[in-house]
Amino acid sequence: MKLFRLLVHQKNFSDEDLIINPKDLPEAKTGDIVEIYHPPPENEKGKKAEEEFPRLLLQIKTLSEDSLQSRSKNEDTLSVEQSIATTFLLKIYNIVSVRIVNPADVALDSMELTFKDQYMGRSEMWRLKNHLTNTCMYINKKIEFCGGAIRCQVYEMWAQGERVACGVVTEDTKIVFRSSTSMDLL
Template structure:
């Protein structure tokens, strides 16, 4: 169990969702490991993130972790407070189903298959925005299920079912009343 100070960063500063000095997490934590992050006093859902590839230019202070600002606010993580960071077994947090929404684009079966293969062994969290094929395919995580319950985050495995929902198709129902009907009801 590691206790670190929480900071946040914006996407335009660094693309990674998580910035951490891997040495602060202990010798058993390495690149691509899944960690859970939470405040010790809270009973809120715990955030799961993957340790990004280790780079020498990570500018995070010792005993500090930085999470992308929108993710931290979604999971109600308070900046400058202590958080617990633990390594998690991906099988224990495996997802059964992930629902992705997309709009204003067409996804064929081959793109859906490629997206699924690309997502295996990655961490998903609610409202996560995904881009594939240099940004030509964009979708967002809408819902996730694990062990028969709705969850806020988890890990995609080979057995995870991916459901694609288009939010482009909408139905508008217009009802027009003629002026004759209005006049008839006024006279009665």
């Protein structure tokens, strides 16, 4: 576990969900899954602290030394896309704990994707499942595939029988596709 100062960025700055300098986390490599969370205060430990300080899982997609410059020479920083940081209650400029996790430990049992105003055949669903295998998902993540021809959003996820906010899609993850166009509530 290593401590970093949290910064945020907009999608127009970078399409990446996570920007981290490889000098700050030398053991990291492309494809690794990292867990990011605010460490609970010393006087708060246990389940309650876990609920108040949710944990975010993100995948390192690129490592570039010039992508993120530290504000201070002696301080390690990382940047998370702003909407993700807001969803997971990560406070900007605060200290966060970061550790590399084993993908098998955070594997999803099942995931529900919703799409709207488009047709998705079984072949597109199969291709999308293959594309998502070995990637990290979080709640409300917007997914574009085939150059934007297929657009969907993560609605719910389950791991070890419980609803979770993030996890890794594996070969064994069951994906349910739901069309929100056909959902009519009376």
